[in-house]
Amino acid sequence: TQLLEQSPQFLSIQEGENLTVYCNSSSVFSSLQWYRQEPGEGPVLLVTVVTGGEVKKLKRLTFQFGDARKDSSLHITAAQPGDTGLYLCAGTNAGGTSYGKLTFGQGTILTVHP
Amino acid sequence: NAGVTQTPKFRILKIGQSMTLQCTQDMNHNYMYWYRQDPGMGLKLIYYSVGAGITDKGEVPNGYNVSRSTTEDFPLRLELAAPSQTSVYFCASSYSRRSRRETQYFGPGTRLLVL
Numbered sequence: 019t020q021l022l023e024q025s026p027q028f029l030s031i032q033e034g035e036n037l038t039v040y041c042n043s044s045s046v047f048s049s050l051q052w053y054r055q056e057p058g059e060g061p062v063l064l065v066t067v068v069t070g071g072e073v074k075k076l077k078r079l080t081f082q083f084g085d086a087r088k089d090s091s092l093h094i095t096a097a098q099p100g101d102t103g104l105y106l107c108a109g110t111n112a113g114g115t116s117y118g119k120l121t122f123g124q125g126t127i128l129t130v131h132p
Numbered sequence: 133n134a135g136v137t138q139t140p141k142f143r144i145l146k147i148g149q150s151m152t153l154q155c156t157q158d159m160n161h162n163y164m165y166w167y168r169q170d171p172g173m174g175l176k177l178i179y180y181s182v183g184a185g186i187t188d189k190g191e192v193p194n195g196y197n198v199s200r201s202t203t204e205d206f207p208l209r210l211e212l213a214a215p216s217q218t219s220v221y222f223c224a225s226s227y228s229r230r231s232r233r234e235t236q237y238f239g240p241g242t243r244l245l246v247l
Binding site: 027058062063066106120123 | 136163165167172173174175176177180190222224226228233234235236238239240241
């Protein structure tokens with residue numbers, strides 16, 4: 019069974035601070051996705067990384083896939099209250115019988131105070 | 133497109149009762165999934181389907197059943213509800229898995245409380 023360990027579980031910061039969320043595994047994934055979920059809603063995909071060492075930027079969010087494709091990080095620069103939410107990482111192995119099944123980390127609850 | 137829709141939004145069940153959670157997608161997606169999310173946790177896969185008539189178990193299938201008679205619908209059946217099934221249930225769909233960048237689209241969820 020593939021596991022994804024996400025840390026920290028909770029993060030409470032002031033507006034303008036920077037933060038990093040980590041997603042680690044002992045297994046190799048062919049792709050790693052990051053989702054953001056707001057209360058009462060389903061997860062919404064932020065980014066997918068598929069290549070070892072890949073870095074993607076989405077405005078103030080920077081996502082990185084580890085060289086060995088076992089870990090990933092999400093860095094937010096100058097956090098804003100609108101960034102508040104649950105952030106989830108999820109890994110998958112494409113092809114074969116994987117059928118796109120996602121393995122999720124336990125999530126990071128981010129609160130950004132004005 | 134409405135995307136992925138789920139009904140009901142919220143339900144309270146007594147122990148031993150049964151119910152069906154409905155999921156419909158209008159994006160002509162082949163793959164559909166059911167996840168559950170417990171408080172403060174990530175999502176765990178219950179069942180999935182790669183097309184009409186084809187379903188398979190995920191990580192936590194016990195206590196649930198599914199069917200897929202059409203491309204659009206993927207209902208989840210709970211038989212003999214137990215308190216351990218109190219959770220939020222999400223349905224998701226994707227077109228295929230030919231690309232590693234394929235996106236899964238999630239519904240808004242059904243919150244279930246078993247008392």
